[in-house]
Amino acid sequence: MWKGSSEGSDRFEYLQTLVTEFQDTDSEEAKEQVLANLANFAYDPKNMEYLRELQVPDLFLDMLTEENENFVEFGMGGLCNLSMDPECRDIILQSSGISLVTNRLSSQREETVLSAITTLMNLSTPSSRSEITDPALLQCMLRFSLSESPRLRNLAAVFLQDCCTREQVAQAEQQMQGQQTAIGIPLPKDN
Amino acid sequence: MAACGGNSSGCWVSPEVYKHHEQRKVCISRPKYREGRAAKAVKVYTINLESHYLMVQGVPAIGVMTELIQLCALYGAVEEYRPLDEYPAEEFTEVYLVKFQKLTSARAAKRHMDEKSFYGGVLHVCYVPEYESVEDTRLKLLDRRRYIMRTARNKARQREDKDGGTEEPLTSNTATTSEKIISQQDQRLHNYNIEDSSNSNHYSDFPLLPLPPYEHHYLVHKNQHGTMHTEDKMGTLYNAIIDTKQRPAQKSSSDREKSREHRPTPNQASAVRFIPRNTHLENRKRKMEDTVDHTCTELSGKNDHLIGPKLPEPPKLDMEDDSLNTTAMLIRNTMKQVGSVPDVKPVEKKMKPRRRI
Structure with missing residues (x-):
């Protein structure tokens, strides 16, 4: 895929071509492919700077409100990859990323939900902590921690152990008992 | 979810087959500039998908476990391994679970062993993060x-x-x-x-x-x-x-x-030709307002909104006619609004349509 600098094509230019194609094409399929490309490029920290410059964090965030589930999954995957980087994290936080990502915890696709949880963990900073530890969000994680899927269960457990205090979890648990039981609500499908 | 019944997680629960174990179809419609050296599926890799644990499928059942582990060890220290006897395997092949000490080793092993022939079989290697502990x-x-x-x-x-x-002039001494x-x-x-x-x-x-x-x-x-x-x-x-x-x-x-x-x-x-950010924001705002309109009937109160999976929506009927579909949607929305009113604490907004009805 990556032709390398030996052919003189610079990485930045290549990424820019991808972004341009993404915006110019009308084909959903091409968009999906390019989006997946960009999300995979976001895995490599070497590209973070270029991706920031091309406003790819915002591009990924925009995908979260799309109807096409592939767009959402790939965009969320890209955010999961990008948000590890402190500067990208700050950009995502500034673009009200937390609520956009939180909204997608209800996705039917397990991969999307997993990416969302990891992204939220990455977005946790002293100033965003209160938003990340919102009782409703913790209750959602508590439900995930009962999931049949080991990956979802584990990730939710890490979230509950690392991103909030025990008191907060206990409080969320208490609130959950007061409410109607949420056990019947289906968890994401692995499709 | 490919879930087995109940909460019984024990060693004799047969391992589950997850979607990400499957080899996805390779994508054949990429334009030349996005074509890689090897055919790849459209898939996004995140840290969630990667794992120290690899599953190796397609190992010929001719007693070559030692050889397989030796091959794995070329890429890094293997911490644990075992055959996954219960995992559905093709005839005359076995499936193995291998845990590497390091993620980089697992990554290298996957890259080099996947789709390679091994004692007459073709291996399929994938990450199996579901074997991870918390x-x-x-x-x-x-x-x-x-x-x-x-x-x-x-x-x-x-x-x-x-x-x-770069404070200095960027000319011939750049290289140095x-x-x-x-x-x-x-x-x-x-x-x-x-x-x-x-x-x-x-x-x-x-x-x-x-x-x-x-x-x-x-x-x-x-x-x-x-x-x-x-x-x-x-x-x-x-x-x-x-x-x-x-x-x-x-x-x-x-x-x-x-x-x-x-x-x-x-x-x-x-050159960048990026749609300005504010148009996206507008779009997003519009969409969010739309969704709020649709979901506000489900949300009661302010603080106790539910995050995460919701109850599945009833399947949408297709009447095979645009006009009929629109009518059906209108009726459905009205019914939803009417149906939801008794559950919701009196909010002015929601009372209005009721009065009209």
């Missing part, structure tokens, strides 16, 4: 975050150095200054490595094996390991990149640095 998952994420942080810090320092360098930067960088990386190995010395006493020569292909760039010391930990792949890529790219990147200083030049602006 602690495994935590460590995996922590390692990744630490590695990204370290790279970001290095990058920032490199930029600082470069900014210092960048050389200097690289050597400083190497020095620093070296220091980092020393620091790191003292932090995680429980790995460092393991004798490392050199990796087989790698091919360049898609997604490989994130972990190209050429030498012994780069195999050691995730962070060190930065080293490998400097050696191979950074040098030739140095000049062009410093040129860009220069052009970025007086941005936005018309040239740059037209």
